[in-house]
Amino acid sequence: MLPRIITTLVGWAVALFYQLERTGPTVPDGPVLVAANHPNSLVDPLVIFHTAGRPTRPLAKAPLFEQALVGIVLRGLGGLPVYRKQDDPELMHLNERTFDAAIEALLDGGAVQIYPEGRSHSDPSLSPLRTGAARIALKAEARAGWKLGLKIQPVGLTYVRKSVFRGRAIAAFGEPIEVAPLREAYERDAREAGRALTAVIQERLESLTLNFDHPEDIELVDVAERLYAREKKLAGWRERESMAERLPRLHRFAAGLRRLRAIDRERSEALSAKVRRYMRLLTLFGAREGDVPKRYRLGRVLAYSLRQLSLLTIVLPVALAGYAVWFVPLKASQWAAPRFRAELDQIATYKVATTLVGFPVWLALVATGTWLLAGTRTALVVLLVFPLTGLAAIAWRDRQEEVREDLRVFRRARRLSRGRDRLAELRRQLVAEFDALIEEWGGQ
Numbered sequence: 012m013l014p015r016i017i018t019t020l021v022g023w024a025v026a027l028f029y030q031l032e033r034t035g036p037t038v039p040d041g042p043v044l045v046a047a048n049h050p051n052s053l054v055d056p057l058v059i060f061h062t063a064g065r066p067t068r069p070l071a072k073a074p075l076f077e078q079a080l081v082g083i084v085l086r087g088l089g090g091l092p093v094y095r096k097q098d099d100p101e102l103m104h105l106n107e108r109t110f111d112a113a114i115e116a117l118l119d120g121g122a123v124q125i126y127p128e129g130r131s132h133s134d135p136s137l138s139p140l141r142t143g144a145a146r147i148a149l150k151a152e153a154r155a156g157w158k159l160g161l162k163i164q165p166v167g168l169t170y171v172r173k174s175v176f177r178g179r180a181i182a183a184f185g186e187p188i189e190v191a192p193l194r195e196a197y198e199r200d201a202r203e204a205g206r207a208l209t210a211v212i213q214e215r216l217e218s219l220t221l222n223f224d225h226p227e228d229i230e231l232v233d234v235a236e237r238l239y240a241r242e243k244k245l246a247g248w249r250e251r252e253s254m255a256e257r258l259p260r261l262h263r264f265a266a267g268l269r270r271l272r273a274i275d276r277e278r279s280e281a282l283s284a285k286v287r288r289y290m291r292l293l294t295l296f297g298a299r300e301g302d303v304p305k306r307y308r309l310g311r312v313l314a315y316s317l318r319q320l321s322l323l324t325i326v327l328p329v330a331l332a333g334y335a336v337w338f339v340p341l342k343a344s345q346w347a348a349p350r351f352r353a354e355l356d357q358i359a360t361y362k363v364a365t366t367l368v369g370f371p372v373w374l375a376l377v378a379t380g381t382w383l384l385a386g387t388r389t390a391l392v393v394l395l396v397f398p399l400t401g402l403a404a405i406a407w408r409d410r411q412e413e414v415r416e417d418l419r420v421f422r423r424a425r426r427l428s429r430g431r432d433r434l435a436e437l438r439r440q441l442v443a444e445f446d447a448l449i450e451e452w453g454g455q
Contacts, residue, residue, distance in 0.1 A: 022061030035184030136222035145208035162187035167219025333404030
């Protein structure tokens with residue numbers, strides 16, 4: 012029960028911190044090795060806890076087990092320590108014990124998380140994978156006489172504004188990889204079979220994640236996909252599409268950029284420069300998501316404004332109560348997280364960790380005080396109502412940010428009519444160039 016309770020709690024926390032989505036097949040029953048990329052430190056296991064649909068024992072670097080809160084959570088989840096050379100080279104021999112424990116968990120029909128990159132990072136592309144995941148999977152099948160039915164579940168984790176509260180995150184689950192068919196290769200050459208399986212895992216993870224040559228390519232592809240989708244009427248002008256809808260198109264644009272850069276560098280640079288001009292012009296309108304419509308109809312704008320204002324007004328009293336109730340732990344977490352001076356891939360981990368500690372402690376203190384002053388029934392009401400006010404505050408915050416951005420874009424579009432026309436013309440030119448490339452490449 013303990014792993015299931017902890018998994019549920021931390022899953023809720025990460026689902027509140029991010030606008031979290033999931034796509035792809037369900038995790039199969041039986042022994043499964045969940046292999047994921049690692050862009051966001053300890054948040055990555057939390058995302059998988061919430062989206063996998065079943066408990067999964069995480070492998071994590073050994074120093075984390077020595078930390079007070081994190082260590083307790085990892086041990087409660089049945090976590091397994093991985094000893095890295097950069098942490099303590101003298102302890103690396105203990106990895107055999109860890110690998111054996113992971114194999115035993117798989118032999119018992121469990122699910123184990125592993126991050127084959129071997130490190131958390133903010134690089135724009137997947138790192139070359141280490142062979143640990145493949146070795147664990149092959150040894151487990153070999154010990155079971157190749158009748159275990161072990162599968163490797165690839166998961167691609169993608170974040171947008173990953174260090175920011177209410178950023179976006181998506182866990183893309185790919186088709187499971189069967190391990191038993193590698194029996195012959197393993198018995199012939201275990202090391203070569205491990206490398207071959209690692210190559211398959213790398214290929215699957217690359218197909219589930221966005222990979223770029225340079226960090227600046229991320230925004231380049233994001234804007235190109237956005238303008239193309241709206242010009243082609245695949246999405247509304249101010250629509251906030253889900254990451255699940257956008258991800259396949261983003262994959263195609265990222266692959267297209269790499270291909271064009273490889274075969275025609277000059278054309279690639281010219282097209283990228285034009286997209287950057289579009290990006291600079293777009294920032295004048297304050298359009299962080301969506302795009303700037305070619306034209307606005309005043310009646311629709313007024314109807315939209317009245318509808319959204321009504322919704323915000325109805326929820327406002329509960330949202331204000333939520334802000335008041337949770338003001339102390341909110342400010343405490345905002346103050347504490349920056350004190351850790353974390354790297355980009357660790358910021359969200361500290362924010363979620365301080366939230367996981369601060370908010371339940373605050374709720375417990377308030378409920379205890381209420382119980383002492385007003386009795387059990389009132390304390391139970393506090394335990395029920397306070398979390399609901401917090402959810403209302405989050406929902407109100409998300410909606411008002413969207414409405415403020417939509418109205419800001421509308422006001423600037425009315426004032427900067429020439430800029431709006433220039434955006435439309437640039438968008439038309441870029442889409443024509445994208446379509447020309449698609450036709451040249453046979454629709455790929």
